[in-house]
Amino acid sequence: GAVVSQHPSRVICKSGTSVKIECRSLDFQATTMFWYRQFPKQSLMLMATSNEGSKATYEQGVEKDKFLINHASLTLSTLTVTSAHPEDSSFYICSTHQRYQETQYFGPGTRLLVL
Amino acid sequence: KQEVTQIPAALSVPEGENLVLNCSFTDSAIYNLQWFRQDPGKGLTSLLLIQSSQREQTSGRLNASLDKSSGRSTLYIAASQPGDSATYLCAVGAAAGNKLTFGGGTRVLVKP
Numbered sequence: 001g002a003v004v005s006q007h008p009s010r011v012i013c014k015s016g017t018s019v020k021i022e023c024r025s026l027d028f029q030a031t032t033m034f035w036y037r038q039f040p041k042q043s044l045m046l047m048a049t050s051n052e053g054s055k056a057t058y059e060q061g062v063e064k065d066k067f068l069i070n071h072a073s074l075t076l077s078t079l080t081v082t083s084a085h086p087e088d089s090s091f092y093i094c095s096t097h098q099r100y101q102e103t104q105y106f107g108p109g110t111r112l113l114v115l
Numbered sequence: 116k117q118e119v120t121q122i123p124a125a126l127s128v129p130e131g132e133n134l135v136l137n138c139s140f141t142d143s144a145i146y147n148l149q150w151f152r153q154d155p156g157k158g159l160t161s162l163l164l165i166q167s168s169q170r171e172q173t174s175g176r177l178n179a180s181l182d183k184s185s186g187r188s189t190l191y192i193a194a195s196q197p198g199d200s201a202t203y204l205c206a207v208g209a210a211a212g213n214k215l216t217f218g219g220g221t222r223v224l225v226k227p
Contacts (some may be wrong), residue, residue: 006158034214043204043217044159093158095215101165102147104209104215106159 004096006107010079013084013115020080021110023094029074030096034104035067038091050077084114117142119207121218129226134192136221138205143183146213150179150190151204153220159204163190195225 007022023033032051036044048069049057056069068080081088093109118141127133136149147166151159163172163179165188171180192199202222206215218221 004158043205043219046214046216049214089186091156095159102149103161104149105161106151109157111154111156 003105004094004107005093006094006110008110009108010111010113012113012115014087016083018080018082019084019112020078021035021092021094021112022097023077023079023107025075025096025105028098030077030093031074031099033071033077033094033096035077035079037091038093038109040091044093047079081112084112086114088112089114117145117209119205119216120173121203121205121221123221124219125222125224126129126166127224128195130195130197132195132223132225134190134199134223135191136203136205138188138190138218140188140207140216140218142146144209145183145187145207146210147189147208148181149206149208149215150177150188151180151200151206153202153204153221155202160205167207172191195223197225197227199223200225 005024013019031048035047036093038044046059048064050069050071052071058064067109071077091109095106097104120139122137149164150162153159165172165181178191181188200218204220206217
């Protein structure tokens, strides 16, 4: 069964609105979650590392005020795309791993389309 | 900065042929290397994880080798099937539980 879930799986919104994407670890507590973005026919690019109870760490070039990450519990991290624009349209995927384990488990992804 | 490259970008083979997918990385100081499968519009499924101290891992028809000194990994899929059609991604981890750097992927099509 699924180890990581994401909600919603698909979202369409108008330019200027904010969209929240949830990532849940179903089988274990996840102190760290990773958020990736994938453009069509391209690979995954890490956006930020979400740490439970502390601020997220963003990769170079990723605007932290635009992509708000909250990791308030050991099983849930959220990514909010604020004031979304068409160029934010992409496939957003989260991942996590079990403590002391290295295999990463990925969510099914959320496809965002900004009109 | 670690860079991961996968060649070829796309591959089409008839059913039954063996598949050979290549992955190279620029910084040999890796902690592990993972191979993933991604179906269109879906998330990633972990196939194999190779520790930096290991040279290969096997699971069923899949075998992955790692040559850390030369910065290369190869994924072999024996006796390919149409169900193996997907994009295969390799990713290197710099430290335990740390973020992964992905290659661009190889899109595989196995024709019946």
